Amino acid sequence: MNAPFKKVLIANRGEIAVRVIRACHEMGIRTVAVFSEADRDALHVRYAHEAYLIGPPPSSESYLRIDKILDVARHSGAEAIHPGYGFLSENDAFSRACREAGVVFIGPPPEAMEAMGDKVRSRELMTKAGVNVVPGSPPLTDGKDAVRYAERIGYPVLLKASSGGGGKGMRVVRSSTEMPSLLAQAQGEARSSFGDETVFLEKYIERPRHIEVQVLADAHGNCVHFGERECSIQRRHQKLIEESPSPVIDAKTRETIGAMAVTAAKACGYVSAGTVEMLRSADGSFYFMEMNTRLQVEHPVTEMVYGVDLVKAMIDIAGGAKLPWTQDLIVARGHAIECRIIAEDPARNFMPAPGLIRALRGPSGPGVRYDGGVYGGYTVPVHYDPMLAKLITWGGDRNEAAARMVRALDELRVDGVKTSIAFHRRVMTHPAFLAGELHTGFLEEHPELLFSGTDPWLSEVAVLAAAVHHFRRLEQLSLRAPQAAASGRTSTWKRGAHVGWRR
Numbered sequence: 001m002n003a004p005f006k007k008v009l010i011a012n013r014g015e016i017a018v019r020v021i022r023a024c025h026e027m028g029i030r031t032v033a034v035f036s037e038a039d040r041d042a043l044h045v046r047y048a049h050e051a052y053l054i055g056p057p058p059s060s061e062s063y064l065r066i067d068k069i070l071d072v073a074r075h076s077g078a079e080a081i082h083p084g085y086g087f088l089s090e091n092d093a094f095s096r097a098c099r100e101a102g103v104v105f106i107g108p109p110p111e112a113m114e115a116m117g118d119k120v121r122s123r124e125l126m127t128k129a130g131v132n133v134v135p136g137s138p139p140l141t142d143g144k145d146a147v148r149y150a151e152r153i154g155y156p157v158l159l160k161a162s163s164g165g166g167g168k169g170m171r172v173v174r175s176s177t178e179m180p181s182l183l184a185q186a187q188g189e190a191r192s193s194f195g196d197e198t199v200f201l202e203k204y205i206e207r208p209r210h211i212e213v214q215v216l217a218d219a220h221g222n223c224v225h226f227g228e229r230e231c232s233i234q235r236r237h238q239k240l241i242e243e244s245p246s247p248v249i250d251a252k253t254r255e256t257i258g259a260m261a262v263t264a265a266k267a268c269g270y271v272s273a274g275t276v277e278m279l280r281s282a283d284g285s286f287y288f289m290e291m292n293t294r295l296q297v298e299h300p301v302t303e304m305v306y307g308v309d310l311v312k313a314m315i316d317i318a319g320g321a322k323l324p325w326t327q328d329l330i331v332a333r334g335h336a337i338e339c340r341i342i343a344e345d346p347a348r349n350f351m352p353a354p355g356l357i358r359a360l361r362g363p364s365g366p367g368v369r370y371d372g373g374v375y376g377g378y379t380v381p382v383h384y385d386p387m388l389a390k391l392i393t394w395g396g397d398r399n400e401a402a403a404r405m406v407r408a409l410d411e412l413r414v415d416g417v418k419t420s421i422a423f424h425r426r427v428m429t430h431p432a433f434l435a436g437e438l439h440t441g442f443l444e445e446h447p448e449l450l451f452s453g454t455d456p457w458l459s460e461v462a463v464l465a466a467a468v469h470h471f472r473r474l475e476q477l478s479l480r481a482p483q484a485a486a487s488g489r490t491s492t493w494k495r496g497a498h499v500g501w502r503r
Ligand code: MV4
Pocket: 134, 158, 165, 166, 167, 202, 203, 204, 205, 206, 208, 210, 234, 237, 279, 289, 290, 440
């Protein structure tokens, strides 16, 4: 099929900008990058056909500037904009501004983003559509109101911000005496983070698994799902490892939660790639949590298992194409795992560790996909998320994918900055991970994973050092000593000329 656009602007940076550029180039679409003053040397600037400076390093003055990005679209003649993830990707005002400027937004319509952006509203919409949501309350007015709803739901309950996301403004409440102070805290955090202090209550699901369903919807009313991803290995709402399929989901459950996700997407008039986040409680129940109205970081695990290019699909859908699949044509094969390679120190609370990457060797070989945004000699800027790359492995089954991940992590060398590589290797060989015993408290339950025993790279260096020492000793024993013993008449000078001068 012909590409729907001649030129696309990528309103992002780092690995996802590179990922989108790759899809465009495969489709024969010319690409336009935008970059901040901190990103003159960035990889996405080098890969795109054209690149435009849009402002100083802070994202509020560059990657979040709708006006500047639309100026570049007009100036360069780009007909469409892909927002990637983060930055403006879930900003309904941006989707609307594109529409008004006559530029195609490669993502959902603003109305769907608005409907899903407000938690209270999306809960209502999902309940009406018949989607299973966590038992909860309407927006709370005061402490008394909150206690009344909490008693009806049953403790423990969770206070959540209606405009929230990423766990901000969330508080677990275990009894009525805690309610007044925790309510005030949640409201305060919601106001300062989102400028909206609306909070509500939900039944608190203990140690849930985070399972999300990938959907694709076109503008003609068709919607399909591509199974689930499990993202239970996370730290303070930052996902670190994701996989598809989830080790606990069978074909029948997949059909059920897939249908749930399609219902959710249709209920809000969704178009493009989207993700329906669910919690799975220990008893196996699934609850709708929220819908992410963007392409997600972890989309490659779905691509590997389903043999689909979600970014190309987004571009075709934005150009008005109908989905080329019906649900029965979407078939999973094997298992994929993703490790986020971040410039952070796991042993120091995942403290960001940006800086100069002195050398870098990317892994490759069977079943390996390496989506990187950096190169050797590049300095990771302090202004943005320090994710360097995503390493994804595919295998016929979960064990093969995990074994390939260990092998690929060993091939991957990042010199100069602290990274999560050794941490990932420890997880990949941990019995609880290999048994598929995942939940959102996994790292709290296994804190030993955060600290390095011996870095496998260092043990390799130690083996080499031992070998060098060993062979030097051998030389001393077998070359010098026997020679000296066998020919007592050989002068020290002659021996020196033959074997070199040694201690
Ligand atoms: C919950 C929950 C337990 N019960 N809701 C965290 C961020 C937001 N996306 C939803 N979150 C949660 N909502 C109820 N009713 C537990 C979490 C949660 C979580 C969810 C997904 C992935 C990691 C998490 C870590 C801690 C808490």
